[in-house]
Amino acid sequence: MSSKPVKIEQGEWVVVCDGSKALFLQNAGDAKFPNLQTREVMEQEVPATSEIGTDKPGRSYSSVGAGRSAVEQTDFHTQQEEEFLRSIMAKLDAAAQAGKMKSIIMVAPPRAIGVLRQHYTHALKQAVREEIQKDYVKMPVYEIEKHLAAA
Template sequence: MEQLKADTGAWIVVCDGAKALIFENKGDRQYPDLRVCEVFEQENPPTSEQGADRPGRSHSSVGPGRSAVGQTDWHDLAEAKFLKDLADHLHLAIHGGKTKQLFVVAPPRALGMIREHYTPAIKQALTKEIDKDYVKMPADQIEKMLVK
């Protein structure tokens, strides 16, 4: 991976659908020094542990037929909400002057979900997206992977 060209004060957001680490570059472009400044986590058990009811049934509008209604995927809904909340937080941080430059590192699925919630301010601050799943690594290893 090419080295991040992160300015001093840039935020590097490493996330998936249940956890986000926000690093701030305390160094400069030449010698980055990433420090964890915020951590967000959400418990998100599998759908089978979240939904207690069986899928619903509907009656046909014509005749005696009945059919099943698809089961809600509570796990996916929780991931989508987490990533929307994260995007809202990033928007507020950019407008509040906490950062001007943003990098997002996430697995492809999570990148697709969070992109839906990018505001014009996020798009303007966004320098690069990296489709890697680093969020479960220790912070020092994440830094090594991003600045090597």
């Protein structure tokens, strides 16, 4: 986590995301006066698990006695969010492999950062300069700039 202001170098990418939206930004300014421009926006509708799953949780029966217990329902909402985060990493990896970016600043809530880290390829590990564990994805770009400068 960052407690000091973040210097965003010229041409550096800033990826702001969560489990349902990602903003791919690039600094068109310089480190002193950043000017984040949107390169791409990815969005995914992630319905609640109750809307996705149709059955009630299953039951398991004990092999000895008459005991029964509920089986935990699959969290489809979390699965879809993690799949979306994996797709972000695939897109970033392709850009890194193609040499389209030198470095990246990742900005995401702590849980999303944890999922993203699991999918860093060698190229992405080299490219990620900083991780900021904040949820800025619903902010306009100029607000994101301000928050990063004050981080």
